[in-house]
Each structure stands twice: as structure tokens, then as C-alpha cells.
Amino acid sequence: MTAWIPLLVILPLSGAFLIAIFSGMFKRIGGILTPLFMLILTCLGFMFFFRETDVLVYHIGGWELYNGIPVGIHFVVDGLSVLMVAIINLMGFLASFYSVSYIRKFTGEKYYYALFCLMVAGMNGVVLTGDLFNMFIFLEIAVISSYALVAFGIEREELEASFKYQVLGGVASLVILLGIALIYWNTGTLNIADIAIVLKENGDNKLISFVQVLLIAGFGLKAAMIPFHAWLPDAHSSAPSPISAMLSGVLIKAVGVYAIMRLFFNMFTLSYEISMLITVIGAVSMVGGVLLAVGQWDFKRLLAYHSISQMGYVVLGVGMGMVILSVGGSRDVAVLAIAGGLYHMVNHAVFKGLxxxxxGAVEYKTGTRMLREMGGLSNNMPLTSATYFSASMAISGIPPFNGFFSKLLIIIAAVQGGFYLMAILAVVVSIITLASFLKVHRYAFIGFSRFKNKKMFGEAPFGMGLPMVILAVLCLGLSLLIIPFFRDIFLSPAVNTLIHTLDYSQPILGLLP
Amino acid sequence: MEVLIAIIIVLMIAGSIYTLHSRDLLSAVISYGITGFGLVICFLLLQAPDLAIAQILVEIITLIIMISVIRISTREDVTERSTIHIKGVRYINMRTAAYIVTGAVFMIALLYFFMDATVLLDPFGVHQVRMSAAYMEVGAAITGSANLVAGVLFDFRAYDTLGEATILITAVIGILTVLRLKGRR
Amino acid sequence: MMTRGMTNIVKTTTRLICGVIFIFGIYLVSHGHLTPGGGFAGGTVMAGAFILLVLAFGDDVKHLRKTEEGSSTLENLAILLFLLMGVAGMLFGANVFFKNFLEAGTMGELFSAGVIPFLNILIGIEVAAALFTVFLAFVIFKEEEK
Amino acid sequence: MILYILCFILFLVGLYGVITRRNVIKIVLGICIMEYSLNLLLILIGYVDEGVAPIVVRETMASKFVDPLPQAMVLTVIVIGLATTAMLLAIAIRVYKKHGTFDIREIKNLKG
Known part of the structure; x- marks a missing residue:
């Protein structure tokens, strides 16, 4: 199965190049090739859940160790990366399928599909690689294509949002690069597993704290945690809707939160101060995001602010796990916290994407995003309305839906770990979220129509309806992850990767127990 | 050697400060060239000829594109509303003063932390290799490439180079996207 | 009839040195594994030669657009071939992505170092076409907005 | 040590430009300056006293080479810098056409 790993990067890249070359001859090639490749990638991604050994290592270029030191670049597939790959490609498939109908309103389809493929390739590269500098490069591919996709409409608002995103993203990239340079200066290597070993030998010093702060700032900017969130509402609300779903659903996770988790658990030695910093950032994002969201009347902007808040839950869960591990607390509670964080990350991809x-469907049919101008859509667009109901219940944590279980895990972990304030905040934020989404429901979907032209809006086309239905079913279906049978296949390997911090290095450096 | 490079970096800093403060955009871009060409000389002095060639050419092409962008405009920098005039005397307004103080404190703090953090690392002219030991010892023999940088770029880390080329392509497609004439049908 | 481009002096000089610059670019690319330079630097030189031509002679938008499409396709083709070289490593020899599957040869000769010269050439073409496309995109945008 | 500190000061100058300037072009230049300083920092890290460029000419002593890995990294970073700069300039020219100015304060929606 190891031999299949490079396909996860090769397929989307070759898809992008093929679309760029042949779109002159075959106009429709982008709309056919992209969903097809994404479907293959999704199947591949899910195939890796059933891998033979826990960790698969692929030496690119066949470069084995030299004197016990890795010299080439490795693909590393473990529980966490396979979880990320599955989310990225599943969302990529649904969003690209949705795009086929949606993007007809725009010109330049070939650029759209090529950039879409490049973005997916970049994210797959980030989550698969075992090399720090390689991670930086693929991160750049993902974010540069997202800069262009945010500006895809090339109206005033889109251009400004994209410019702001580019400036902040550029600074973030350079801060990350400074961190990588300092790590290279200290350790002389770029392989994450090898760095972990060297740092453990060297012990704690001031440099590492400085680098950790730099990396939190850099990846925090990419993940839009609260002091660094300024670009997200503009960028995510200006992009075309399938791209918003990709950006909020997976991009900020793959290039932001995943990188933080991977580097801080598996590369650095856990320290109490840094873990506490991450937890506090998560809690502040969780509360701040929802407070900023309450006053919004732009549908997509409101959703964008909720992304900040929900990512706060993820970082809070993972951060609490880090704190508990770093002070040597109960391992079970740490497992619970981290599992809650990861579970919420999966759930967030599904319901925020939906x-x-x-x-997007509402905007496609009615041409507006302003909630005050809508109303009575549930009669005209029953499918959209029903799927919206499912997603909003999931994000607010109403019992049969998936959001409830992940939030419950985080809250239980917070109580057991002694973070009572965090537990209370999580509950309160959940209630405010519910209120905020009921507002959307009240203004957009029920009541009388406030549209200026009183014509009937039909349901969105099939190509847009099917992904929404699949995601709505997933909103319910992912609740099954709480059952031990499914949890052991999908969630537990990822949690184990993070909990056993130093086990990550062993298969890569050939130190098998 | 160390003194020479220090002088060049000081010149680069001066050039970049002038870049950021000049009133005319064209002279800003040209003094930005000082920074870039200073960097090229540093690369040559620090034994990186590959980079010197690449950097000087990239510098020129960037300047061409920048000047072509600036030529459509009036070339004047926007006015900074940092001062107010009361009875002929210029005062810096309070908000700007607050910004300057916070900014200065922030910068000095960052510099202090950087110095504090890196004081124990290898000084200039000493470098402990770990990953690149293999590149230097056996790289030429295994890859057959006399230029070790090319060996690293295209053999040991060819996957990185694929990513690098892809970034360039991504930017090109992005630029073509942004510079379309009409966005929506 | 408006004359395009710059004065005759510039045009003549360009005609003379453009070929030299281009050949220098090819030299840099093809000797990338022996001397300083390589795909990226050489590609930039080649792009510079084309940019010089467009700057000196100018052209009408329709023609420029056609050139842009051509160079855009070329750049994508080059990077696709680069990727295929990586995939070729998976098919021949040791079945590894980006394996250097050709003989290393004698160090110092032009045809040595396995796939490195070929990758260098592909990167050279890709970079030259990409930078030229970027330049053309800006020129065309400015022309069309007039 | 002084070189690294000067290098970091160059980084801070770029950061200062990005934060304080109001002109779109100047912000782009600030990002470029930051990137230059990081290129220089990487090369300074890899330099070895009396080292030679990493090109093998008839059995040079291996220990005399400067580190080739930072050079390969910097080559990549140069390309990334070029790509981001060109993207930013494309947006800048488009914004100029829409607003008739490079002033970022004219651009409305830029508040968090």
C-alpha cells in the first residue's frame, strides 16, 4: 500500500496541469476531470484507513538513512495525516461537484479548476510530508492558489479581501520561514523526526521558546486564531461559495491547526507555558469569534466568524490535551480532550462546508447575501432549507447531530481536567451559536418574503443539491464515530499519534521497538 | 570579510529605509534595487554563485514589472496624515505618537528576544552540519553532479523543486485569473 | 500608422544582443550540473531575452495574446513533463517516486548525473515561459485598459 | 554575531514598512525586504570560514565546502518571493484601476 502514497500528490498536480494545457481544445475538461480525480483521491484516502502497519513511510527518491540521519524527503502516513487526507479529499470532491453548476456564472473556468486542483495538491502535500521545509513549500502552494481563488470574482470587494489576505499571509509565511531557519541553525536538519530527536538531546533552551512563539504566530495567522483573525471574514465571505467551503472547511485546518498539532506534539518537547498559550488562544478565539458573529447580517460573513469560533473549540480541545500531557496529568483525560478536538475538526469540516x-445556493438563486433582504425561502427552496436546518443544528450542538458529541467530549475533558472556566465558556458559546443560527433561520428561511422582485425562486440545480444532501446525511452519520467500532478505525489512530509524542520519530529513523 | 558584509548590510538597511520613506514611487523602487543588489554581492562573498545569478535576474525582472505597474500611476506617494499644523508649528498628532511608541517597543522587544535566543548558536563562519553532511561527503559521487546545489535541488530534494516550480505555475495562473477583463458572465 | 516600440537604435541593438543572451541562457541551463547556474537562473535569462524583444519592438494586443496562450501552454507542458520524470522513477528501476533512474556517468561531463540535466532543462523551459507569461499578462492588461 | 543582528534589523525594517505604510506598493516592497533578509540569514547560517562554493573541481576537501542545503532552500525562497510579489502587484494594478489610488485607507473593507 505504501507505493500508492505519492498518487495523492501526483493526481491533483497532473490534473491541474492537464486542465491548463487542454482547456483550449476541450472547453468542459475542467468540470469533468476535477470531480473525477477528486473521487479517485477520496477512495485512495479512505483506503489508507485500512493500512497494514500503523505508520507508513515512503522515501522519495529512494534516499535511505545515511549514518542514521535522514537525507531525503519522506512521506509519512499515520493516523493524523490519514484523517486529514480523508477530510480534504472528501470535501474537495463535493465542492468540485458543486462547482460544476455554480461556476457557470463566472468567466475563466479553466483557471478555477486548475487552481482548485493545485489547492488540494498543496493541502495533501502539507499533511503527508515529513520534512519541515517541504511542508512550507506545499503550504505556499495551497495558500497562493487560495489567494487567487478569493479574488476570482475580480470585483472590488474580492480584490480588497484578497490583497489583505495576501499581505497577512505573506507575513505569516515569512515568520514561519524565520522559525524554520532558526531550527535549521540549531539542529542542522530539516526532517521533523530527526529534529525531534536532536531537540530532545539538547534539552530546553531560550531559542526553542522563541521559535515556538514564532511558529504559533505564523500558523495562528494561517489558522485565523483571534489576535490574527483580521483577514478571515473578508476572504472567506468574498470567495466563490465552494471555495469558501474549502477554505473554512479544510484549508485553515490543513495549513494551520494540523501544522500546529504536528509540530508541537511530535517535534517540540511539550512545555507547560506554550501549551497554556495555545489553550488560551483557542478559548479567546472560541468566545471572540461568536461575539463578532452575532451582529452580522451578511450570511457568508456570519458563517466566516463562526469558523473562527468553531476552530477555537478544536484548538481548545487539543491545547487542553497538551497541558495535561505536559504536567503529567491523567492520560485518559488527555486522550478525551484531544479526541474531542480532532472529532470536532472533522465535524466542522462537514457542517461548515455544508x-x-x-x-452559495441561496446566493445563486436570489443574488443576495444580506439576511434582511431574504425571507420565506423554505417554501421555494425546500432542499436547501432542510439541509441548512441539519447543519445549523449540528454546529449548535443539538443531540442527534455530530456537533453535540464532539462538544460534549471537549466539555467533559475540560471538567475532568480541572478547566472549569473553559467548560462554562464552551457551553455558553454553544448557546450563543444556537441563537445566532436561529436568527438566520428566522430571517432567511421562514416568515414572509422581503425580496424586491416577488418572483418564485426555484430549487438549486441537481449538481448543487446532491453535495448538500450528502453532507447533511454525513452530519447525522458522523455521530457514529462515538461508537467504539468506528472510533477505533477512524479517530483513535490519530489520537494515538498525538498522545505518544515521540513514537512519531521511531519508524522514520528505523528505531523500531 | 565580516566587516565588509556588515557594511553592505548597513547599506541595505539604509536603502530599504529610504525605499519606505521616499516621496516618489519610482525612486522608492530604484532604491529598493540597492537592497537587492547588495544581497547579490553578499551572495557572491558568501560563496553562493548560483544564488547570485538567480537573484540578480529575478531582481531585474521584478523591477521591470514594478516599474510597469508604477508607470500607470501618478508616481506620488500617498500623503501620510502624521502631523498637524497649529499656528504654523508642526505637531505629531497623539494617535501617531502612540503608534510610534508601541511600534518601537514591539520592535526592540523582538530584537532583544532574537539576540537572547540566538546567542548560544554557532557564530558566523562555523556551521555544524547534520543533514547536509551526506550531501557534501557522498553527494557528488552518488548523484554525479559536480554542482552540489544542483545535486541537492534535483536529486536529494527533487520533490522540493517540483513544489517550487508548481508555486511559480500557481502564481502565473493566479495572475492570469486576476487580470481577466470581466469576472462574471 | 503609428510606429511601435522604441527607436531604431534600440531595435538594432536588441536584434544583435538578443540571440547572445538567449544562447547564454541555454548554456546556463545545460551546464547547470557542472557550473553555477542551472535551470532557474538560465530560465530567467531566456525570459529576459524575450522580454527585451517585446519591450523593444512592441506588438499588437491580438498577437500578444496568442503568444501568451502559447507560452502558458508551454510552461504547463514543461512542468507536466517534470512531474512525469518523477513518475518515470516509479515505473523504471527501483519503483520510487523521483528516483534518479539513469546512470550517473563520469562526473564533469555534459551527459552525466543521470536525470539532473533533463530536469534542469525542463525547469529552464518552465521558468522562462512562466516569467514571460507574467510579463505578457501585465502588458496585455495595460494595453486593453487604455 | 553582529551580522545576524543586522540581518534581523533588516527583517524588522521590512515588518515596519508593512505595518506603517499606507501605500500598496510600499507594502509590497516591505514584504520583499523581509524576504531578502531571510535569504541572507539562511546563507549566513550556512557559511563556513574559508569555505568554497559547493562545486566539485578535482577533489576539493569536503570539509571546505559551504553548506549546500541553505543555498537550495534560498533558491526556492527566491522563487516563492517572485511568485508572491507578482501576485500582489497584479492585485495592486487592478485595485489602482478601480480606485485611482494606491492609498490603502481608501479601501473600505479592510477592518477586522
Whole structure:
């Protein structure tokens, strides 16, 4: 199965190049090739859940160790990366399928599909690689294509949002690069597993704390945690809706939160101060995001602020796990916290992706994003309305839906770990979220129509409806992850990767127990 | 050697400060060239000829594109509303003063932390190799490439180079996207 | 009839040195594994030669657009071939992505170092076409907005 | 040590430009300056006293080479810098056409 790993990067890249070359001859090639490749990638991604050994290592270029030191670049597939790959490609498939209908309103389809493929390739590269500098490069591919996709409409608002995103993203990239340079200066290597070993030998010093702060700032900017969130609402609300779904659903996770988790658990030695910093950033994002979201009347902007808040839950869960591990607390509670964080990350990809697709369908049919101008859509667009209901219940944590279980895990872990304030905040934020989404429901979907032209809006086309239905079913279906049978296949390997911090290095450096 | 490079970096800093403060955009871009060409000389002095060639050419092409962008405009920098005039005397307004103080404190703090953090690392002219030991010892023999940088770029880390080329392509497609004439049908 | 481009002096000089610059670019690319330079630097030189031509002679938008499409396709083709060289490593020899599957040869000769010269050439073409496309995109945009 | 500190000061100058300037072009230049300083920092890290460029000419002593890995990294970073700069300039020219100015304060929606 190891031999299949490079395909996860090769396929989307070759898809992008093929679309760029042949779109002159065959106009429709982008709309056919992209969903097809994404479907293959999704199947590949899910195939890796059933891998033979826990960790698969692929030496690119066949470069084995030299004197016990890795010299080439490795693909590393473990529980966490395979979880990320599955989310990225599943969302990529649904969003690209949705795009086929949606993007007809725009010109330049070939650029759209090529950039879409490049973005997926970049994210797959980030989550698969075992090399720090390689991670930086693929991160750049993902974010540069997202800069262009945010500006895809080339109206005033889109251009400004993209410019702001580019400036902040550029600074973030350079801060990350400074961190990588300092790490290279200290350790002389770029392989994450090898760095972990060297740092453990060297012990704690001031440099590492400085680098950790730099990396939190850099990846925090990419993940839009609260002091660094300024670009997200503009960028995510200006992009075309399937792209918003990709950006909120997976991009900020793959290039932001995943990188933080991977580097801080598996590369650095856990320290109490840094873990506490991450937890506090998560809690502040969780509260701040929802407070900023309450006053919004733009549908997609409201959803964008909720992304900040929900990512706060993820970082809070993972951060609490880090704190508990670093002070040597109960391992079970740490497992619970981290599992809650990861579970919420998966759930957030599904329901936030669905919400953005709903917003896209509404915008596609009615031409507006302003909630005050809508009303009575549930009669005209029953499918959109029903799927929206499912997603909004999931994001607010109403019992049969998936959001409830992940939030419950985080809250239980917070109580057991002694973070009572965090537990209370999580509950309160959940209630405010519910209120905020009921507002959307009240203004957009029920009541009388406030549209200026009183014509009937039909349901969104089939190509847009099917992804929404699939995601709505997933909103319910992912609740099954709480059952031990499914949890052991999908979630537990990822949690184990993070909990056993130093086990990550062993298969890569050939130190098998 | 160390003194020479220090002088060049000081010149680069001066050039970049002038870049950021000049009133005319064209002279800003040209003094930005000082920074870039200073960097090229540093690369040559620090035994990186590959980079010197690449950097000087990239510098020129960037300047061409920048000047072509600036030529459509009036070339004047926007006015900074940093001062107010009361009875002929210029005062810096309070908000700007607050910004300057916070900014200065922030910068000095960053510099202090950087110095504090890196004081124990290898000084200039000493470098402990770990990953690149293999590149230097056996790289030429295994890859057959006399230029070790090419060996690293295209053999040991060819996957990185694929990513690098892809970034360039991504930017090109992005630029073609942004510079379309009409966005929506 | 408006004359395009710059004065005759510039045009003549360009005609003379453009070929030299281009050949220098090819030299840099093809000797990338022996001397300083390589795909990226050489590609930039080649792009510079083309940019010089467009700057000196100018052209009408329709023609420029056609050139842009051509160079855009070329750049994508080059990077696709680069990727295929990586995939070729998976098919021949040791079945590894980006394996250097050709003989290393004698160090110092032009045809040595396995796939490195070929990758260098592909990167050279890709970079030259990409930078030229970027330049053309800006020129065309400015022309069309007039 | 002084070189690294000067290098970091160059980084801070670029950061200062990005934060304080109001002109779109100047912000782009600030990002470029930051990137230059990082290129220089990487090369300074890899330099070895009396080292030679990493090109093998008839059995040079291996220990005399400067580190080739930072050079390969910097080559990549140069390309990334070129790509981001060109993207930013494309947006800048488009924004100029829409607003008739490079002033970022004219651009409305830029508040968090």
C-alpha cells in the first residue's frame, strides 16, 4: 500500500496541469476531470484507513538513512495525516461537484479548476510530508492558489479581501520561514523526526521558546486564531461559495491547526507555558469569534466568524490535551480532550462546508447575501432549507447531530481536567451559536418574503443539491464515530499519534521497538 | 570579510529605509534595487554563485514589472496624515505618537528576544552540519553532479523543486485569473 | 500608422544582443550540473531575452495574446513533463517516486548525473515561459485598459 | 554575531514598512525586504570560514565546502518571493484601476 502514497500528490498536480494545457481544445475538461480525480483521491484516502502497519513511510527518491540521519524527503502516513487526507479529499470532491453548476456564472473556468486542483495538491502535500521545509513549500502552494481563488470574482470587494489576505499571509509565511531557519541553525536538519530527536538531546533552551512563539504566530495567522483573525471574514465571505467551503472547511485546518498539532506534539518537547498559550488562544478565539458573529447580517460573513469560533473549540480541545500531557496529568483525560478536538475538526469540516454550500445556493438563486433582504425561502427552496436546518443544528450542538458529541467530549475533558472556566465558556458559546443560527433561520428561511422582485425562486440545480444532501446525511452519520467500532478505525489512530509524542520519530529513523 | 558584509548590510538597511520613506514611487523602487543588489554581492562573498545569478535576474525582472505597474500611476506617494499644523508649528498628532511608541517597543522587544535566543548558536563562519553532511561527503559521487546545489535541488530534494516550480505555475495562473477583463458572465 | 516600440537604435541593438543572451541562457541551463547556474537562473535569462524583444519592438494586443496562450501552454507542458520524470522513477528501476533512474556517468561531463540535466532543462523551459507569461499578462492588461 | 543582528534589523525594517505604510506598493516592497533578509540569514547560517562554493573541481576537501542545503532552500525562497510579489502587484494594478489610488485607507473593507 505504501507505493500508492505519492498518487495523492501526483493526481491533483497532473490534473491541474492537464486542465491548463487542454482547456483550449476541450472547453468542459475542467468540470469533468476535477470531480473525477477528486473521487479517485477520496477512495485512495479512505483506503489508507485500512493500512497494514500503523505508520507508513515512503522515501522519495529512494534516499535511505545515511549514518542514521535522514537525507531525503519522506512521506509519512499515520493516523493524523490519514484523517486529514480523508477530510480534504472528501470535501474537495463535493465542492468540485458543486462547482460544476455554480461556476457557470463566472468567466475563466479553466483557471478555477486548475487552481482548485493545485489547492488540494498543496493541502495533501502539507499533511503527508515529513520534512519541515517541504511542508512550507506545499503550504505556499495551497495558500497562493487560495489567494487567487478569493479574488476570482475580480470585483472590488474580492480584490480588497484578497490583497489583505495576501499581505497577512505573506507575513505569516515569512515568520514561519524565520522559525524554520532558526531550527535549521540549531539542529542542522530539516526532517521533523530527526529534529525531534536532536531537540530532545539538547534539552530546553531560550531559542526553542522563541521559535515556538514564532511558529504559533505564523500558523495562528494561517489558522485565523483571534489576535490574527483580521483577514478571515473578508476572504472567506468574498470567495466563490465552494471555495469558501474549502477554505473554512479544510484549508485553515490543513495549513494551520494540523501544522500546529504536528509540530508541537511530535517535534517540540511539550512545555507547560506554550501549551497554556495555545489553550488560551483557542478559548479567546472560541468566545471572540461568536461575539463578532452575532451582529452580522451578511450570511457568508456570519458563517466566516463562526469558523473562527468553531476552530477555537478544536484548538481548545487539543491545547487542553497538551497541558495535561505536559504536567503529567491523567492520560485518559488527555486522550478525551484531544479526541474531542480532532472529532470536532472533522465535524466542522462537514457542517461548515455544508453551510457555505447552502449560502452559495441561496446566493445563486436570489443574488443576495444580506439576511434582511431574504425571507420565506423554505417554501421555494425546500432542499436547501432542510439541509441548512441539519447543519445549523449540528454546529449548535443539538443531540442527534455530530456537533453535540464532539462538544460534549471537549466539555467533559475540560471538567475532568480541572478547566472549569473553559467548560462554562464552551457551553455558553454553544448557546450563543444556537441563537445566532436561529436568527438566520428566522430571517432567511421562514416568515414572509422581503425580496424586491416577488418572483418564485426555484430549487438549486441537481449538481448543487446532491453535495448538500450528502453532507447533511454525513452530519447525522458522523455521530457514529462515538461508537467504539468506528472510533477505533477512524479517530483513535490519530489520537494515538498525538498522545505518544515521540513514537512519531521511531519508524522514520528505523528505531523500531 | 565580516566587516565588509556588515557594511553592505548597513547599506541595505539604509536603502530599504529610504525605499519606505521616499516621496516618489519610482525612486522608492530604484532604491529598493540597492537592497537587492547588495544581497547579490553578499551572495557572491558568501560563496553562493548560483544564488547570485538567480537573484540578480529575478531582481531585474521584478523591477521591470514594478516599474510597469508604477508607470500607470501618478508616481506620488500617498500623503501620510502624521502631523498637524497649529499656528504654523508642526505637531505629531497623539494617535501617531502612540503608534510610534508601541511600534518601537514591539520592535526592540523582538530584537532583544532574537539576540537572547540566538546567542548560544554557532557564530558566523562555523556551521555544524547534520543533514547536509551526506550531501557534501557522498553527494557528488552518488548523484554525479559536480554542482552540489544542483545535486541537492534535483536529486536529494527533487520533490522540493517540483513544489517550487508548481508555486511559480500557481502564481502565473493566479495572475492570469486576476487580470481577466470581466469576472462574471 | 503609428510606429511601435522604441527607436531604431534600440531595435538594432536588441536584434544583435538578443540571440547572445538567449544562447547564454541555454548554456546556463545545460551546464547547470557542472557550473553555477542551472535551470532557474538560465530560465530567467531566456525570459529576459524575450522580454527585451517585446519591450523593444512592441506588438499588437491580438498577437500578444496568442503568444501568451502559447507560452502558458508551454510552461504547463514543461512542468507536466517534470512531474512525469518523477513518475518515470516509479515505473523504471527501483519503483520510487523521483528516483534518479539513469546512470550517473563520469562526473564533469555534459551527459552525466543521470536525470539532473533533463530536469534542469525542463525547469529552464518552465521558468522562462512562466516569467514571460507574467510579463505578457501585465502588458496585455495595460494595453486593453487604455 | 553582529551580522545576524543586522540581518534581523533588516527583517524588522521590512515588518515596519508593512505595518506603517499606507501605500500598496510600499507594502509590497516591505514584504520583499523581509524576504531578502531571510535569504541572507539562511546563507549566513550556512557559511563556513574559508569555505568554497559547493562545486566539485578535482577533489576539493569536503570539509571546505559551504553548506549546500541553505543555498537550495534560498533558491526556492527566491522563487516563492517572485511568485508572491507578482501576485500582489497584479492585485495592486487592478485595485489602482478601480480606485485611482494606491492609498490603502481608501479601501473600505479592510477592518477586522
Amino acid at each position: 453551510l457555505f454550500l447552502n449560502a
